Amino acid sequence: MFGYYLDLALRSLKRNKVLTALMVLAIGLGIGASMTMITVLHVMTADPLPDKSVRLFYPQIDPQDMEGYTPGREPMDQFSWIDAMNLLHARKGSHQVATTGGRVTVRPPQGKSRAFFADARYTSSDFFSMFDVPFLYGSGWTADDDDRQARVAVISRTLADKLYGADHAVGQALRLGKDVFRVIGVVDHWDPVPHFYDLTQGSYHKTEDVFLPLETAIALGQGTSGNMNCWGHGGFPDPRNMKNANCVWMQFWVQLDTPTQVQAYREFLVHYSEQQKTLGRFQRPPNTRLHDLMGWLDYNHVVPGSVQLQALLALGFMLVCLVNTVALLLVKFLRRSSELGVRRAMGASKQSIFAQLLTEASLIGIAGGIAGLLLAFGGLWIVRHQPVEYAPYAHLDMAMLGATLVLALCATVLAAMFPAWRACRVQPARVLKIQ
Amino acid sequence: MHPIVSALKHHKTVVILVVLEIALTCAIVSNGIFIIGNHLATMRMQTGVADNELIWAESSGIGDASASASQASRAAADLAALRGMPGVKSAVITNSLPLSSTGSWGTCIARKAGGADADSVCTVIMYAGTTGVVNTLGIRLSQGRDFLSQEYQDYDPFQGSRAPPPSVIITRSLAEKMWPGEDPLGKPIFLGDRNSGVTHVVGVTDHLLNPSINKQSGADLNMLLPVTLTTGNMYVLRTQPGVRDATLRNLPKVLDRVDDQRIITENHSYSDTVSDYFHDDRALIWLLLVVIGCLLALTALGVIGLSSFWVQQRMHQIGIRRAIGATRRDILRYFQTENFLIVSAGIALGLGLAVALNLMLMKQYELPRLPLAYLPAAAIVLWLLGQLAVLGPALRAAAVPPVVATRSV
Numbered sequence: 001m002f003g004y005y006l007d008l009a010l011r012s013l014k015r016n017k018v019l020t021a022l023m024v025l026a027i028g029l030g031i032g033a034s035m036t037m038i039t040v041l042h043v044m045t046a047d048p049l050p051d052k053s054v055r056l057f058y059p060q061i062d063p064q065d066m067e068g069y070t071p072g073r074e075p076m077d078q079f080s081w082i083d084a085m086n087l088l089h090a091r092k093g094s095h096q097v098a099t100t101g102g103r104v105t106v107r108p109p110q111g112k113s114r115a116f117f118a119d120a121r122y123t124s125s126d127f128f129s130m131f132d133v134p135f136l137y138g139s140g141w142t143a144d145d146d147d148r149q150a151r152v153a154v155i156s157r158t159l160a161d162k163l164y165g166a167d168h169a170v171g172q173a174l175r176l177g178k179d180v181f182r183v184i185g186v187v188d189h190w191d192p193v194p195h196f197y198d199l200t201q202g203s204y205h206k207t208e209d210v211f212l213p214l215e216t217a218i219a220l221g222q223g224t225s226g227n228m229n230c231w232g233h234g235g236f237p238d239p240r241n242m243k244n245a246n247c248v249w250m251q252f253w254v255q256l257d258t259p260t261q262v263q264a265y266r267e268f269l270v271h272y273s274e275q276q277k278t279l280g281r282f283q284r285p286p287n288t289r290l291h292d293l294m295g296w297l298d299y300n301h302v303v304p305g306s307v308q309l310q311a312l313l314a315l316g317f318m319l320v321c322l323v324n325t326v327a328l329l330l331v332k333f334l335r336r337s338s339e340l341g342v343r344r345a346m347g348a349s350k351q352s353i354f355a356q357l358l359t360e361a362s363l364i365g366i367a368g369g370i371a372g373l374l375l376a377f378g379g380l381w382i383v384r385h386q387p388v389e390y391a392p393y394a395h396l397d398m399a400m401l402g403a404t405l406v407l408a409l410c411a412t413v414l415a416a417m418f419p420a421w422r423a424c425r426v427q428p429a430r431v432l433k434i435q
Numbered sequence: 436m437h438p439i440v441s442a443l444k445h446h447k448t449v450v451i452l453v454v455l456e457i458a459l460t461c462a463i464v465s466n467g468i469f470i471i472g473n474h475l476a477t478m479r480m481q482t483g484v485a486d487n488e489l490i491w492a493e494s495s496g497i498g499d500a501s502a503s504a505s506q507a508s509r510a511a512a513d514l515a516a517l518r519g520m521p522g523v524k525s526a527v528i529t530n531s532l533p534l535s536s537t538g539s540w541g542t543c544i545a546r547k548a549g550g551a552d553a554d555s556v557c558t559v560i561m562y563a564g565t566t567g568v569v570n571t572l573g574i575r576l577s578q579g580r581d582f583l584s585q586e587y588q589d590y591d592p593f594q595g596s597r598a599p600p601p602s603v604i605i606t607r608s609l610a611e612k613m614w615p616g617e618d619p620l621g622k623p624i625f626l627g628d629r630n631s632g633v634t635h636v637v638g639v640t641d642h643l644l645n646p647s648i649n650k651q652s653g654a655d656l657n658m659l660l661p662v663t664l665t666t667g668n669m670y671v672l673r674t675q676p677g678v679r680d681a682t683l684r685n686l687p688k689v690l691d692r693v694d695d696q697r698i699i700t701e702n703h704s705y706s707d708t709v710s711d712y713f714h715d716d717r718a719l720i721w722l723l724l725v726v727i728g729c730l731l732a733l734t735a736l737g738v739i740g741l742s743s744f745w746v747q748q749r750m751h752q753i754g755i756r757r758a759i760g761a762t763r764r765d766i767l768r769y770f771q772t773e774n775f776l777i778v779s780a781g782i783a784l785g786l787g788l789a790v791a792l793n794l795m796l797m798k799q800y801e802l803p804r805l806p807l808a809y810l811p812a813a814a815i816v817l818w819l820l821g822q823l824a825v826l827g828p829a830l831r832a833a834a835v836p837p838v839v840a841t842r843s844v
Contacts, residue, residue: 022736029729105495105698115698117495305800306715310722313463317726320459324737327452331744334449386718387711422448 001352002359009360012336020364023328027368030321031408032375037307037314039376039400040383043393044204044303048192052132053293055094057254057262059087059269062287063276064231065246075287076229077300078200078248081218082281088124092268093254093261095130099123100250101201101226102217104210107175108163118159120176120210121198122217122224128154128185130255131197136160138170138185146213153181154211160186174210179220181212193393194302196293198251200227203302204389218242224249266290318411325364325415333357333423340423341431350424357420358413365412369405376404439773446745453741454781457817460734461785462792465813467723469793469805474716480654482533482709483642485573488524489705490672490683491532494690495698507664509694514565516693517670520685522678525571529564530665532572532705533644534712538669540592541652545625546613548633555630556612560645560657561592563665569604569638571673574659576604579620579638582661586637590662592627599626604638605658612656624658634660647712650801669701679704731816735824742770742828753832754839763833770829771822778821782814789813 013020047053062075063083079087084098102120127133128140141152153174160169166186174181187207195205212222230247242249256262266288273286291299333340340353376396383394396404443450494513510528517526531538545555564572569581581604588600603624610619619636626632648654674682687699746753753766793805 019740022740026733026736029733033726033729115696117698117700306719309796309800310719313467313723313726316459316463317730320456320463320730320733323452323456323459324733327449327456327737328740330449330452331741335744335747387714418448 001355005356005359006363008356009363012332012360013363016332019328019332023325023332023364024367024371026321026324026328027365027408027412028371028375030318031369031372031404031411032379033314034318035372035376035396035400035404035407036379036383037311038403039380039396040307040390040394041303041311042400043193043395044307044390045297046193047294048194048196049132049293052255055255055257056130056293057093057256057265058291058293058296059252059254059265060289060291061269061273061282062284063246063248063282065283067231069284071285073287075289076248078227078229079250079252080246080248081243081250083276084250084252086272087252087254090268090272092265093256095126095255097124097126097130097253098214098250099127099197099253100214100224101198101208102212103223103225104176104212106159106163106210107177109173109175118210119201119206119208119225120212120217120222121208122212122214122222124214126255127197127211130253131192133190134188136166136186136188138183140185140211141213146215149216149219150213151179151181151216152184152213154185154187155183156187156207156209157189159209176210176212176222179222187211193390194297196297197253198226199297199300199302200251201225202389203297203300204393262290322411322415325412326418329361329364329416330419330422333419337423337426338431340426341428344424344426344428345432353424354420357423358416361412361416361420362409365409366405368412369408372408373401373404439769439776443773443776449741450777450780453737453777454784456734456737457778457781457821458785458788460730461782461813461817462788463730464727464816465785465789465809466792466796466805467727468813469809470802471720471723472809473803474720477648477654478713478716480644480648481642482644483574483640483655484533484705485673486706486709488573488673488676488679489532490674490679490686491535491701491703491705491708492670492672492686492690492699493537493668493701494670495700510664510668512693513670513690516689517672517686520672520682520689522675522682524673524675525567526670526672527565527568527571528665529562529568529572529669529671531562531646531669532671532708533646534648534709535669536647536712537701539646542592542626543630544613544658545630546623547630548625549630556609556656558651558656559609560652562643562657562659563590563592563662564659564671565663565665566661568659568661571671573673574604574640574643576638577607577641579604579636581638587661587663589664590660591665597627597632599632599634600661601634602637603634603658603660604640605636606643606655607639607641608653608655609658610636610639671705731820734817735820738774738821738824739827742774742825743831746770746828746832749832750835750839753835754837754841757835757837758840766835767829767833770825770832774821774825774829775818778818782817785817786810786814 049056060075060077061083063080064076079098088096088098100122102122103117104120105115106118107115125141125143125146128135133140136157138154140154141150145152155169155174157166160166163169164172169183169186172183174183191207194203195201195207224242226249228247228249230245232246254265256265269288269290270286273282273288276282277286343353380394380396384391514526514528517523530540540561541558542561543555543557544559547554566584566587569576582602586600586602590597590600605619613619613624614622619639622636623633624636626634642655643657643659644655645652645657672682683702683704686702690697690699756766789810790805793802796802797804
């Protein structure tokens with residue numbers, strides 16, 4: 001039966017090529033525009049660590065003085081050195097990491113080429129195990145290296161290739177400004193999207209090329225980068241004395257494996273704030289938060305408003321395309337009232353007419369989906385050539401590819417429901433009489 | 436009119452669908468055009484400097500934590516080398532440039548010493564430049580004078596206790612915000628820790644954009660201070676017309692000759708910087724234009740498809756009307772009026788939708804309110820589009836000969 005419907009559908013579609021092309025084009029445009037934007041959104045809201053994100057948490061505390069205090073306001077979203085170190089050494093989670101961004105001057109060995117800047121991450125030792133950082137060679141450092149301020153470094157595969165060739169980078173000396181570090185590990189390609197562990201660098205920042213132990217980097221005065229928020233009347237802090245400044249500039253992550261641990265950590269944060277208030281360091285009443293990884297991304301609105309606006313626009317466009325398709329299908333089906341009347345008179349049931357018309361609509365949907373897919377490829381190609389941070393990640397994966405075709409098919413069949421229902425209500429006697 | 440309306444009543448569903456499509460198109464198109472207009476207005480703002488003659492560069496050689504005396508001598512050597520380049524009219528160091536998105540310093544300034552909150556204006560952007568900054572950048576003063584050579588002083592706004600230079604040039608917007616309706620020349624501005632430092636307004640410029648345009652600081656709420664050295668360390672060169680690109684290419688070599696241990700981090704022609712700044716706006720405008728174009732085309736094609744169907748369906752009736760005396764023009768009119776009625780209904784619904792959509796966008800994306808003037812504009816576009824789309828099918832209808840009435844299909 002399906003073969004027969006298919007044959008009828010093809011005949012009918014061929015009969016009015018312009019109208020068919022118009023409908024395919026309408027569906028294609030709508031699907032193409034929507035899928036381009038949905039793919040961009042899909043990439044931008046992706047889970048950077050799908051296996052682990054539910055166990056990673058970002059705490060917040062409120063260390064400011066009473067100036068400008070409004071109860072109920074969100075606490076600051078970074079940490080001062082003292083608080084980050086206190087939380088780190090409290091060791092209340094399975095793992096915890098204090099980290100900050102930096103920029104280092106890399107001096108290539110034997111003056112091979114000119115010095116250049118590289119983005120760096122200064123971090124405590126748990127960073128690599130907590131975030132599942134893949135190592136090509138060597139490994140990260142230990143908590144002991146942190147405490148001893150060991151001069152060791154982990155570098156990216158790209159930088160290792162550039163400086164020494166990745167396979168013999170481990171053990172080499174790395175000159176950063178006036179200091180020398182020993183390379184102990186090379187990180188394989190690792191580019192979590194979004195750049196979740198430090199959103200102040202830009203939500204879609206590239207992964208850093210150089211990783212240094214936090215204590216070492218700060219003690220040596222390697223330059224930090226990222227956002228810094230200060231309070232009180234100290235003026236702008238002296239970059240050489242960041243440890244005591246009333247400023248937040250560090251990120252802190254903690255791994256909590258069970259709900260009990262999460263609850264305990266929430267209590268710990270309140271307890272910590274109270275204790276610091278008793279000591280006179282904090283002035284405000286405890287104001288703490290504990291977001292899991294995806295909650296933290298959401299809280300920080302990592303998806304720019306312009307992208308949301310474009311997605312909204314694409315969906316509006318899709319809606320118009322669908323209304324257009326419903327109207328055109330209705331016209332097309334009603335035009336064939338007499339043909340359908342004859343089929344009904346010769347014994348076809350309403351259901352079989354309905355099925356026949358939906359088959360025809362599905363063909364249009366599939367053709368529209370393919371057209372939409374081509375347009376989405378084009379659209380994403382354009383997005384990739386925009387100078388925006390998320391540009392390199394705008395690719396259609398297999399899941400999205402399948403979703404496009406399914407969406408096109410469903411949308412068209414849904415759009416065809418009403419016209420098909422109207423068309424199969426036709427009364428054979430009346431149509432035949434007019435003829 | 437009456438027969439048209441009663442004829443349409445027989446096709447309620449199709450009519451409702453077309454009305455809905457036109458309404459959605461109307462809502463999206465009017466908001467789209469409005470957003471385009473907004474972005475175009477921003478892009479057309481004058482930067483206030485000589486866009487096509489400026490080059491800027493940044494190098495890591497100056498501005499790091501080394502002693503300020505050696506910094507000053509290094510900066511002086513760099514500037515001398517840059518000024519010696521052929522075709523370079525002048526060179527200065529500034530902390531930032533309009534629309535450069537870097538080196539932006541915001542601060543609060545006050546009308547009175549130790550002023551209360553009511554006496555101060557916040558998120559004012561601070562520009563600082565070395566000797567000759569006004570002429571090099573090409574800032575046009577609408578009132579007052581340029582800085583005198585002795586007014587350039589060693590000043591670092593990040594050390595709040597230092598006294599600021601004695602004079603300052605401000606924008607008209609800042610003057611109006613500080614002293615509405617008054618003559619700003621000679622007025623004192625207090626800044627620094629607890630507003631302890633004082634400087635006086637010597638000049639006013641009508642145009643000087645901020646390093647970036649945003650909600651907090653607006654477009655041009657800023658002031659320019661004369662300094663001998665700044666921590667922003669941006670070299671700005673003004674070149675003679677025609678030699679700009681050559682100067683841009685040679686600049687790294689010239690700076691290297693002074694000190695080859697440095698890293699040149701930025702080196703751009705200023706017009707490229709401005710163009711980069713507006714990249715997102717341009718991309719959004721193109722996107723909206725394409726979407727609006729597609730929407731209008733789609734709506735037009737929908738109307739054509741529908742009208743053709745109706746013409747075909749009513750062939751017989753048209754023949755009868757022609758046979759009993761209707762002219763070709765009457766038939767043409769009929770379809771045109773019918774289209775006008777449908778499109779008008781769509782527009783009526785669409786205007787409501789447009790306002791609703793705008794309210795939603797205002798809430799979510801801080802867009803301004805849609806001016807009512809955009810609504811008739813969108814309506815006219817859709818009316819014209821509808822008439823254009825119906826013309827083909829209507830002409831075909833008008834060409835139906837009366838004899839069709841006598842034929843049975």
